[in-house]
Structures are given as structure tokens and as C-alpha cells.
Amino acid sequence: MRCQTLYESLPCIYFRIDSAGVILSVSQFGAAYLGYGVEELTNQSSFSLIHPEDQEKQTDAIAKCIDSQLVADCKYRIYRKNNRTLWVTAKVRMIPETAINPEILLVWEDNTESYQTAEKALQQREQELEALAKLTESIATNLPGSVYRAVLHPDGKVSVPFASAGLQELTGIEPKAAMQQPKCLFQLVHPDDQSQFRQTARTAMENLEPFDCEYRLITTSGQTKWVHDRARYCRMSNGDVIVDGVALDISDRKLAEAALRDSEYRYYTLTKMSPVGIFRTDAQGQCIYVNDRWCELAGMSWEESFGEGWVKALHPDDRKRVFREWNRMRNENRPYKVECRFQHPDGAITWVLAEAIAEKGENAEVKGYVGTFTDITANKQAEKALRESREKYRLLFQLFPIGISITDEVGKIIEVNPASEKILGVLSEEHIQRNYDGEEWQIIRSDGTPMPPEEYPSVRALKENCLIENIEQGIVKPGNKISWISVTAAPIPLEGYGVAIAYIDITTHKQTDEALRQQFLRERLMAAIQARIRQSLDLTKVLNTTVAEVRQFLQTDRVIIYRFEPNWSGIVIVESVGQGWTPTLGRTIQDDCFVKELCIEPYRQGRIQALENIYTADLTPCYVNLLAQFQVKANLVVPLLQGEKLWGLLVAQHCSQPRQWQLWEIELLKQLATQVGIAIQQAELYQQLEVANQELKRLATLDGLTGLANRRRFDEYIEQEWWRLAREQEPLSLIMCDIDFFKLYNDTYGHQAGDECLKQVATALRHSVKRPADLVARYGGEEFAVILPHTTVVGAFCLAKSIHQQIRQLRLAHTGSTVSQYVTLSLGVAGLIPCPGVTPAKLIAAADAALYEAKTTGRDRVILVEL
Numbered sequence: 001m002r003c004q005t006l007y008e009s010l011p012c013i014y015f016r017i018d019s020a021g022v023i024l025s026v027s028q029f030g031a032a033y034l035g036y037g038v039e040e041l042t043n044q045s046s047f048s049l050i051h052p053e054d055q056e057k058q059t060d061a062i063a064k065c066i067d068s069q070l071v072a073d074c075k076y077r078i079y080r081k082n083n084r085t086l087w088v089t090a091k092v093r094m095i096p097e098t099a100i101n102p103e104i105l106l107v108w109e110d111n112t113e114s115y116q117t118a119e120k121a122l123q124q125r126e127q128e129l130e131a132l133a134k135l136t137e138s139i140a141t142n143l144p145g146s147v148y149r150a151v152l153h154p155d156g157k158v159s160v161p162f163a164s165a166g167l168q169e170l171t172g173i174e175p176k177a178a179m180q181q182p183k184c185l186f187q188l189v190h191p192d193d194q195s196q197f198r199q200t201a202r203t204a205m206e207n208l209e210p211f212d213c214e215y216r217l218i219t220t221s222g223q224t225k226w227v228h229d230r231a232r233y234c235r236m237s238n239g240d241v242i243v244d245g246v247a248l249d250i251s252d253r254k255l256a257e258a259a260l261r262d263s264e265y266r267y268y269t270l271t272k273m274s275p276v277g278i279f280r281t282d283a284q285g286q287c288i289y290v291n292d293r294w295c296e297l298a299g300m301s302w303e304e305s306f307g308e309g310w311v312k313a314l315h316p317d318d319r320k321r322v323f324r325e326w327n328r329m330r331n332e333n334r335p336y337k338v339e340c341r342f343q344h345p346d347g348a349i350t351w352v353l354a355e356a357i358a359e360k361g362e363n364a365e366v367k368g369y370v371g372t373f374t375d376i377t378a379n380k381q382a383e384k385a386l387r388e389s390r391e392k393y394r395l396l397f398q399l400f401p402i403g404i405s406i407t408d409e410v411g412k413i414i415e416v417n418p419a420s421e422k423i424l425g426v427l428s429e430e431h432i433q434r435n436y437d438g439e440e441w442q443i444i445r446s447d448g449t450p451m452p453p454e455e456y457p458s459v460r461a462l463k464e465n466c467l468i469e470n471i472e473q474g475i476v477k478p479g480n481k482i483s484w485i486s487v488t489a490a491p492i493p494l495e496g497y498g499v500a501i502a503y504i505d506i507t508t509h510k511q512t513d514e515a516l517r518q519q520f521l522r523e524r525l526m527a528a529i530q531a532r533i534r535q536s537l538d539l540t541k542v543l544n545t546t547v548a549e550v551r552q553f554l555q556t557d558r559v560i561i562y563r564f565e566p567n568w569s570g571i572v573i574v575e576s577v578g579q580g581w582t583p584t585l586g587r588t589i590q591d592d593c594f595v596k597e598l599c600i601e602p603y604r605q606g607r608i609q610a611l612e613n614i615y616t617a618d619l620t621p622c623y624v625n626l627l628a629q630f631q632v633k634a635n636l637v638v639p640l641l642q643g644e645k646l647w648g649l650l651v652a653q654h655c656s657q658p659r660q661w662q663l664w665e666i667e668l669l670k671q672l673a674t675q676v677g678i679a680i681q682q683a684e685l686y687q688q689l690e691v692a693n694q695e696l697k698r699l700a701t702l703d704g705l706t707g708l709a710n711r712r713r714f715d716e717y718i719e720q721e722w723w724r725l726a727r728e729q730e731p732l733s734l735i736m737c738d739i740d741f742f743k744l745y746n747d748t749y750g751h752q753a754g755d756e757c758l759k760q761v762a763t764a765l766r767h768s769v770k771r772p773a774d775l776v777a778r779y780g781g782e783e784f785a786v787i788l789p790h791t792t793v794v795g796a797f798c799l800a801k802s803i804h805q806q807i808r809q810l811r812l813a814h815t816g817s818t819v820s821q822y823v824t825l826s827l828g829v830a831g832l833i834p835c836p837g838v839t840p841a842k843l844i845a846a847a848d849a850a851l852y853e854a855k856t857t858g859r860d861r862v863i864l865v866e867l
Contacts, residue, residue: 013088013108016095019062021046024103033110035081046106051077051085061092066102069094078108087115145170145227145248150182152205154239158182170227170249172220190216190224205241208233214250226254277352277373279310280359283366285326297352297373299344315341315349322354329356336371351380403485403503411462411498423485423505425477442476446484461489461499472506484510516795522668523790525553527771529675540574542679548576550652550672554665557581557655558630561640561676562589563648568600570648581655584630604646609637610666613658634659636666638673642681650676703778705755706762714777714785718840721773721789726834733796733831735786736847737765737803740824740859742782744816757812757823758782764810768803785847793831793866800827800862824860826851832867842867 013030015023023041031038034049047055054076061072072092077085088108095103146167151159160182163175171178171188178185189197193215204211211231216224231245277294281287290298290305298305298313305313314322318340329336336356341349356371403420407413421427443451453459457468469488476482486504528549532542543561551559558581561574575585611617612634614627627635634654640647650673652665701713709717718734725732739745739761746754758778765776765784775787786803788796804825812823828850830843850865857863 013110015041015046015106015108017046017062017104017106019066019102019104021058021062030108034078049078051079053077058090058092061090062104065092065094065104069096075111085112087111145246146175147246148244150243150245152241152243160185167247170219170225170247171217188217188219190218192216204231205233205243208235208241211243211245225249226251276375279305279356279371279373281369283368285330285369288368294373297350297375298342299346299348299350313342313344315343317341329358330366333358336369339376349377350375351377403505405458405501405503406492407458407462407498407501408496409498411458420503423483423503424475425481425483444474444476444482446472446474448474457487457489458499458501461491461501465491472510483507516792518664519790519792520795521553522664523771523773525549525668526671526675527773529672531772539679543574543676544576546672546676547574550669551576551578553668554652556652556659558584558632558651558653560584560651560653561648562651564646573648578655581631582629589626600646603637603639603649604641604644606639606641608639608666608670609635610661611635612660616658631655633657634661636661636669638666638669640673640677640680642677647677647680703762706759706778708762708766708784709775709777711777711780714775714779714787717775717777718787718844721787722834722840722843725789726836729833730790731792731831731833732843733788733791733793733829734843734847735788735796735800735803735827735829736779736844736851737784737786737800737825737827738851738855739782740819740826740855741814741817745814745823748814748816760810760812761807761823761825764806765803768799768806788831791831793829793864796831797829797862797864800829800864803827804860804862819858819860826854826859827862828852828854829862829864830867 012027013033014027015030016025017023023044023046026038026041028038031041034041047058050058057074057076061074064070064072070093073090074092075087075089078088079085087110089111091105091107091109093105095105144166147162147164148160148167149162151161153159160179163178165175167173167175167178171185173184173188197213197215200213201211203209211229211233213230214226214228217227218224226249227247228250229245229247231243234242234244236242275293277297278289278291279287279294280289286307287305287310290302290310292302295302295305298310300309300313304310311319322338322340325338326336328334336354338354339351340354341351343349352373353376354371354373356369358366359368359370361367400417401419403423404417405413405420406415443456445451445455451473457471461468467488467490469490471487472484473487474482474484483505484507486506487501489499489501491499529542529546532545547559547561551557557578559576560572562570563573564570569588569590571588572584572586575583577583577585611619614624614632614635619627630653632653632655634657636652638650640650650669652661652669701709701716703710718732721732739757742754742757745757749757762776762778762784765786769776769786769788773789774791777785777787779785786799788799791799804827807825808820808822810823813821814823815821817824828847830846830850832843832846834840834843846865846867850863853865854861854863
């Protein structure tokens, strides 16, 4: 009621109506404004005052305010009592307390004056449109083409009520003629474009869509022109379709587009095929173009690269530096060049060299930047590899156990590593003050003679400009200590450098080789003596040969065998003496001083006397004088025993000068004494028994096919040698070998050929071993074994390699083999020094395991197992 009182006091048209629009009350001002009295309008329908075309707006507003209880407004026309039409804005609101029987406040605000102003504006607009029409007509006349109107009639006919003057210039047909004969226009469309033209026009007409088509037409003069035809379709109530359009001559544009396409194609081809990434930015540095190669290098699409998106491809550690250099380029107006990394989403890294320059306009203003990204990953990897190589070289140079010296082009040593100081025995400071051929070096050949500078490997490498390798030489260090080295020298193909010299200390190796050589010679000597003892019945001949070989082997002046008589006097029964020294053969010695000095009992207990110098050996004067009669300076005596009986002495004497007897020399004489004792004790029966025993043994222990020792002999012999060498603590080696693919050999060539193959392999094995103590046996089937007493595993390995090569040299055809066209062997080598608690089975298992490894790793090879 407060609102009603308020509205009644205001100069506005106010009604209170029900939901059907019936006026319940009206303000005094409102009734008077409409030309009515209050009583005339009360209980009348408010719709009677509203223009019939606008009454629905009132109905919608009433329903809206009742449903939402909000104010609804709308605009419509009403009639005054004098039938004058007013434009009003109506506001409709339901009175809150009338929810059950809704009552509504209706307020009209007169907006007629505003609409009159709008009507004047409309008139003015019509005038402007008329002027615009005239302007349009003028423009249509001057267009490089024609404005037209065509009418498509339901019967399929076409009329052209209007065509601008430009039609004649475009087609060669006057507008009037075209309006009279419209078909002549369609006949000008190029034959190749008519299908497209008709289809586009048909679709536009059926759907009343804008028509937009580019096509060619052939003018009446035969000239071909490109036309851009655009039109709109409108269907009239009579079924006609009005087509208003404009056809523009775009021939010049088409020529320009063709030239642009050609230019763009060349540019596209250039960027597409370019091996470098290409990019462009605007003046602010925002990316506006990248080629495919750039995307490939950066690991992102061209869409992702636009703007500042390309920054994401940069490695995080490089971004700050890249931006710093970019800003310097922009501020200092200079070319851009920087190396950086792209990091792909999968973590892959690509190193690139980025280069860019500014693109400038006519007034030198910067329009943008263009540049390239070149893949330098390979260069970076090469640089990294070079750095790592240099670092490895530096570490190797410092830590390598091989001595290395480097000279300049005139031979002055300019660089050495620590190993050189150790190997050569010269401090680094002294080293680099010398020349490689300086007199300070004391170099000897492998035979001990001085080596002249012209034979030095370093001198030869520099002079001959070639690699000189593995030259063995000795270097005399302070204190006259000799170190043996293997030298390799090579010219350095770099300016300012001469040769690189590498030294390998082979002193231990040489000593080992010498020890092996001495061992081999001792074994050969012992084997020869043993063989003669076993084979000869002539004891004197055996003993004479023995002392001669021992003297030659020991490089001493005299070797004798002295036999005791029952009264302990004795006689020299065998002698080998060098030229210029007093012979003692047949001399009987009955000197009591000699007998007393000998101390018979210690010799019976196995005593060995080794005197380096008789004059400093604390001997009695009479014994010294006795030895001096025979010009003896150094004396080595080993007893000859028969069981517990002292039979005589085996004596080696050095007459030219004192001599320090080596342990191996003493051991050699000791072993010889044992053999001589056996020879003496068994001389009479040895040959007969040996012949008989050998024959029986041969028959019982030979393989019938190959003539080699059989498995039984193998088992006996390895057991025998095992325990013997365990006592002597000498090495025992074993070679197990197997013919590769022998079953296939039998399948291919037959068993008779297989037997012949076994015989030839057996013969080659038999010829490969040189010492009587070595045993070659057929272990089983196509498998053989070689037992090598007194042989280290190194020696056994060398022999195995020799056997392997000899079998290959037989060139026995074997087409079934997959490793060679000839018969080959797989060999396993093992060796050890037998010891208590271990049986030969360990050695056999080791050699067999090595053989198995040889076969499983490809066959036709030698495998060594060290125990």
C-alpha cells in the first residue's frame, strides 16, 4: 500500500490490475493523462488500451512477474481516449501480499518523444541511404568489374534486370545486350571452369548461401580473364530468387599470386631442404617462423615454437646466456652468434650454433630478425672425445707401467713419464737433459755386447721414419745393475716432435726365460743321460758321456767320477777336462789328509760340498795343497751312493778362477749322482731287464690302432709321475685334445678313413713331443692326452700351440667341419706342482675343463687353465 500511495502521488500512469489484466484502480494522474476519468477505467481490461499487435507483450510480462515475483518490463504502444498513439515503457510487478489472488502494479512511462526523435533519425537515414545508393552506383560504374542483379525464375529462365557499365570492359558485352540475352554471359565461362561454376551456383541457390567463386572467362575478343564473383541469394514470395552480386577482374591479382606462389615455393624448397634450422622473429624477438629442420633440432612443433614458446626447447642451463647474447645483439646492433643446447622432451640433447642478423626497413628500422641453427652435436662430441682422450692420455702417461719418452725433432728428450724413471734408473730431471743417443746411456745387445747408437730403436725410427718395435736391449744402471727392456720407437707426425719411445721392463721375463731355458736344458740333459743309462750296457761309455756333457753344460774346467777303494783311497775312473788343465784320469789318491778332510761319514749321509774359493773356504793346508796340485780354484762334490754304501764322488772343478755355484747347478749334480749311482748299481742287469720290461710294457700299454700309449698306460704313468714330482716338487702339465667334429668325419668319409685320420693325428702328436719322459696317449675315441713331467704350464701351452698348428698343416680334408675345411683340434692345457692331499684327478679335470671350454667357444683353439 505504501508503493500504491507513492505512485498515486507521482506524475505517472499507474494501475493496479489482477492477473487477467482487469483494472482494479488507476492513479488520478494516469487517468487524466490518457483522457479518461478514474471511474471510466476501473473494472475495464487494460488490454483495451494496448495496441493489438503489442498485447502479447503485456500478457508475457504479467506471467513473468507472477512466476518470478520480480519486476518485468517491456515496450509497446497504447491509445489515448482521442485515439492518439503513445509509446510507453511498462513496468509490471506483483504485490507481495497478494500471492493467493495476485494483484499487479502496472506503471507506464511515456516514451513517445524518444520514438519521434528516432523517426526523424530514420528519415535522415533514408536520405543518407539515397546518397549512398548514388555513391554505390558511381562506385559500381568505376569498379574493375561489374555489379549486377539476376533473377532466377521458377520456370528455369534467367533475367538480368541490372548490370553496371563495367560489364562491357570485363567481358566485351554491353550491359544492355546482357540484360536482353543473359545466356551470352554464361557462355563466356571457360570450359574447364563451367562445372565448378554451375555446381557452386546450384548449391548457393538451393541453400540460399552466399555465392563465392573464382573462375576464368573468355572475353568476346578471345582474352582470358580471371573473375572473382560474389553474390547473395534471396527467395521472393512468388518463387523468384534474386541474385545480387559483383564480378571483379582479378587477373592482375592472379598473376601476382602465381608469382608469389612461385617465390614461396622456392623459399619453401630452400627452407625445407636446408640442412640448418631457419627462424624468423618480429622486432620484439617473438618467433613468427621456423622450418622443419629447426623443429627437428629443437624437438618441438612449429606451433609450439611461436612467440616465446621456442624458449622451452633451450636447455635450462643455457637460457640465461642465450638471452644475454640476444640482448647484446639488439643493443649493440651486431650479428648474433652463440652455441647452446636443445633439450628434447625425451631428454635427448642437440648442440647447435645459433646465428642471426637484423632485418631492416627502408629507414634502417629493425623489422625483425632472421637466423639459423646449425647442428654441431657431432663437433661437440668430437671435442668431448678429444678432451677425454687427452685426459686419458695424461693419466695413462703418468700411470702406465710402460716407460715412455718423447723427443723433439733433433732427438732431445722433452717429456718422460714416471715409469721411465723407474725402468731406466734415471731421474726425470736428468732424463730430459739427455739426447736419445747420448753417451750417457750404457746400452748392450741381448748377447751382452755394447750396442752402438746407430742401432738404437729411437735413432732408427727417426732416421728411417718408420715404426721400430720390440727391440730387446739391456741398460746398465748405476751400480752396474742391468735391466733388460723391450723398446719400441715410432716417429711422431707433429711439428716440433721427433719420436715416441716406449720401454717395457722384461728383466723378470728374461730371467724367467733364462730359468726356463736352463730348466729345459737340464731336463734335456737329464733325459739324455737317463736314456743312455737305460739303453747302454757300456758303463764306461755312459759315464764318459755323462761327465763330458755335464762339463759342457756347466761351462766348467773339469768333471770327474772318483771311485773309492775299500781302504778309502780311490781312483779317478772318468774325466772330462778342458784344454790347458792337468788331466787326472787314472790318478790314485792315497793321501791320508784327503781321506780325513773328506769326512767319509757326512758323504755317506748325502753331504754336498760346494766351495766357491778353496783359499777362503776354511780348509786344512794339506787339503788346499792337494787341490792346488790339480789347479782347482772352486770345487763341487756330490756323493755317489748305492743304497747306504758310499761308492764314490761326482766332482765338478773350476780351475780358471773362483766360482759361485748356483743352486740349480748343485741340484743338477745331485740328480746326476743319483742317476750315475743307479747306472753303476744296475749296469750289468739293466739292459736285459730293461729290454724285457719295455717289451712287456709296450705290449700291455699300447693302443692297437694308433701305436700310442693306451688309457691304462696313461692312468699308470700320470699316477707314477704325480707322486715322483710331488717328492721332487717339480711341475707336471697335461694337454687334453679332441678332434673337432670327428663323428661327422666318420659319417662323411667312413670309419676306415676315420681310423686313418686317427693314425695321422697320433703320428703328428708323437712327433710333437721331444723328451722321452713325455707321454702321448690315446685317451679314448678321438681324444688324446699328452703328459709332460718337469714342464711348466707355460711350456705346455707353447707345445699345445705347436701341436695345434701341426695338425692344421696336415691339411686333412674335413668338409663336415663348421670351423675349417680341414681336420682341426681343440686343446685344453693345465699344469701344477703336485702336492700331498691332491690327486692326479684334479689335473685331469682341469685339462678336461679347458678342453670343454675350447670346444664350447668355437673349437679349433687352445685354452689354458692355471691352477
